[in-house]
Amino acid sequence: xxxxxxxxxxxxxxxxxxxxxxxxxxxxxxxxxxxxxxxxxxxxxxxxxxxxxxxxxxxxxxxxxxxxxxxxxxxxxxxxxxxxxxxxxxxxxxxxxxxxxxxxxxxxxxxxxxxxxxxxxxxxxxxxxxxxxxxxxxxxxxxxxxxxxxx
Numbered sequence: 060x061x062x063x064x065x066x067x068x069x070x071x072x073x074x075x076x077x078x079x080x081x082x083x084x085x086x087x088x089x090x091x092x093x094x095x096x097x098x099x100x101x102x103x104x105x106x107x108x109x110x111x112x113x114x115x116x117x118x119x120x121x122x123x124x125x126x127x128x129x130x131x132x133x134x135x136x137x138x139x140x141x142x143x144x145x146x147x148x149x150x151x152x153x154x155x156x157x158x159x160x161x162x163x164x165x166x167x168x169x170x171x172x173x174x175x176x177x178x179x180x181x182x183x184x185x186x187x188x189x190x191x192x193x194x195x196x197x198x199x200x201x202x203x204x205x206x207x208x209x210x
Contacts, residue, residue, distance in 0.1 A: 061096065065105070068095040076116065077201050077209050080190060083113035089175075104175040108134065114163035114175075117188040122180035123196075125153040127163065132171030134163040139188070155180075160188025 068091065074084040086109045093103040108114060117137060128150040136143045136151055138161040145151060145163070153161055155178075165171050183196040192209065194201045201209055 063092055063095045065090065065092075068092060068105075074115065075199070075201075076192075080116055080187075080192060080201075084115060086112045087114060099179070101176065101178050106173050106175050108132075108163065108165045108171045108173070110165055110168050110170070112165050116190060116192065117160040117162045118185050119153070119156075119158055119160050119188065120177075120180075120183050120185055121156050122183040123178045123185075124155050126176040127151050128174045128176075130172040130174065132165070132169050133167050134171050134173065135166050137162055137164055155183075158186075160186075 071089045071091075072086065074081050074087065076084065088107040090105040091102065092105055093101060096103075106114065114134075127145075129145045129147050131147050133144060133146045136145050139159045143151075151161075153159070163171075163173070179196070181196050184193060185196075186193045186204065191203045192201055193204050203209060
């Protein structure tokens, strides 16, 4: 059946970042709705971001477009051009290979709920804007920008 039971979609708390880069994202909760529905060409995630949490490290993708739609609460979009407040009903798009690092921060007193949609390109490389870290979809390892392993 195409309907996805949200209660049966696994939740993952935190991120895959190595310490100490994982700390700002430690309380985020992701449900991979695309995976739960058997979708393989693109991902759809239902994200819960508590007060003070970050969606990710500020980053950009070489081969993946990203899109977010805020369902509940408010988030601050932080990108190269500054900060923008996003409220329920607002959305933002991040075209691939722009070099414009972005992430969402919850500075409110309530948990925010949003959808995150992105392509699943094996050739994609995610580059973090503010820290010396990047990752390739091909192996999922986090390394320094010069390719050396992180400790």
